[in-house]
Amino acid sequence: MIEVKNLVKKYGDHIAVDHLSFTVEEGHIYGFLGPNGAGKSTTMNMITGYIGPTEGSIMINGHDMLENPEEAKKCIGYLPEIPPLYTDMTPLEYLRFAAELKGIARNKKEEEVQRVIADAKLEAVSDRLIRNLSKGYKQRVGLAQALLGYPEVIILDEPTVGLDPAQIIEMRGLIRSLGKKHTVILSSHILSEISAVCDDVLILSHGKLVASDTTDNLGKLMEDKVTLHLTVKGDEAAIKGALDAVDGVENIEYTDSEEKGCVDVMIQSDPKTEVREMIFYRLAAVQCPIYAMNQMKKSLEDVFIELTAEGTETSAKAQNNEDPHEEDSHEDELHEEDHEEHEEHPGETDETDEEDGKEAAEYDSDL
Numbered sequence: 281m282i283e284v285k286n287l288v289k290k291y292g293d294h295i296a297v298d299h300l301s302f303t304v305e306e307g308h309i310y311g312f313l314g315p316n317g318a319g320k321s322t323t324m325n326m327i328t329g330y331i332g333p334t335e336g337s338i339m340i341n342g343h344d345m346l347e348n349p350e351e352a353k354k355c356i357g358y359l360p361e362i363p364p365l366y367t368d369m370t371p372l373e374y375l376r377f378a379a380e381l382k383g384i385a386r387n388k389k390e391e392e393v394q395r396v397i398a399d400a401k402l403e404a405v406s407d408r409l410i411r412n413l414s415k416g417y418k419q420r421v422g423l424a425q426a427l428l429g430y431p432e433v434i435i436l437d438e439p440t441v442g443l444d445p446a447q448i449i450e451m452r453g454l455i456r457s458l459g460k461k462h463t464v465i466l467s468s469h470i471l472s473e474i475s476a477v478c479d480d481v482l483i484l485s486h487g488k489l490v491a492s493d494t495t496d497n498l499g500k501l502m503e504d505k506v507t508l509h510l511t512v513k514g515d516e517a518a519i520k521g522a523l524d525a526v527d528g529v530e531n532i533e534y535t536d537s538e539e540k541g542c543v544d545v546m547i548q549s550d551p552k553t554e555v556r557e558m559i560f561y562r563l564a565a566v567q568c569p570i571y572a573m574n575q576m577k578k579s580l581e582d583v584f585i586e587l588t589a590e591g592t593e594t595s596a597k598a599q600n601n602e603d604p605h606e607e608d609s610h611e612d613e614l615h616e617e618d619h620e621e622h623e624e625h626p627g628e629t630d631e632t633d634e635e636d637g638k639e640a641a642e643y644d645s646d647l
């Protein structure tokens with residue numbers, strides 16, 4: 281559906297996108313993840329034909345974006361980070377206007393406008409001035425515009441930035457439902473967003489692709505080793521003696537504990553061997569009781585930090601599609617689906633947007 285080959289974008293001497301190649305298959309929701317400045321917006325702007333690449337090619341549904349931009353652009357609906365809206369219009373007026381600009385046939389225009397109003401859940405505010413709408417609704421007006429003409433691919437640049445937690449949940453729900461009818465590419469630097477919404481993840485760092493896999497597989501990348509954190513009461517030498525020869529243990533570090541008379545122990549072990557029982561019996565045998573034992577699970581956030589850490593061996597290996605990881609992985613903590621869904625009040629104004637944005641930023645594990 282989308283094939284990007286050796287894409288490069290230079291701004292003067294600065295390489296914003298550095299020989300990027302990837303393919304996007306039909307019917308998936310892709311997350312484009314990367315820290316600020318990684319090159320996400322630049323890449324999206326090239327895919328949507330807003331800016332030209334310095335080198336490389338972009339094929340959209342068989343149309344070359346450089347040679348046949350009109351046909352290629354017809355396959356794409358784009359919601360930029362700040363949607364360009366005419367705020368003195370109502371959503372209905374704006375969408376009719378946008379439909380005309382997009383060249384939608386007159387006899388289909390009204391039906392199409394009503395369809396996108398329904399898909400973006402704008403019915404309740406379609407007759408209000410855009411400038412009086414909340415940020416969440418404004419974003420949905422931008423989304424509705426992107427949906428006009430039923431493009432195969434929808435590209436969303438940081439679609440939840442500045443929205444409050446309830447609006448974020450609404451927007452994510454909308455994106456998931458869009459994924460049933462369109463291929464969706466969504467850029468974000470918010471990990472929870474990607475893991476909550478996307479099937480596949482492309483991780484960018486310094487303009488390069490450092491990982492490309494399903495959200496689940498990326499989480500599993502770190503399952504090489506299990507890390508246990510223990511607090512054990514007793515003499516360090518006795519504890520060391522007990523833990524020295526436990527099968528499956530690969531590395532142990534001892535530190536003073538905040539707990540009086542205790543030692544904190546960090547153990548890395550092979551995930552194929554269950555070491556916890558043996559640790560318990562060995563420590564019991566030397567009369568060193570375990571006050572706490574926690575198995576640490578790595579999150580997608582840890583994967584992300586390892587992959588985007590500058591110049592690390594991990595990044596290099598990920599690029600070569602080798603398994604670069606050394607610890608256990610888990611991404612349960614990233615899901616926020618348990619949060620109650622709230623309905624936004626139609627016509628809500630922007631007065632609290634700034635504060636809502638802050639809340640949203642705190643609410644997410646925003647890097």
Ligand SMILES: Nc1ncnc2c1ncn2[C@@H]1O[C@H](COP(=O)(O)OP(=O)(O)OP(=O)(O)O)[C@@H](O)[C@H]1O
Binds near residue numbers: 294316318320322469
């Ligand atoms: N028009 C421009 N002129 C010069 N440098 C630019 C321009 N646009 C982007 N850059 C630089 O290119 C790099 C990539 O920027 P880009 O906006 O694509 O990153 P991003 O991953 O989208 O980051 P963010 O999440 O902050 O939007 C950055 O170093 C940025 O400063």
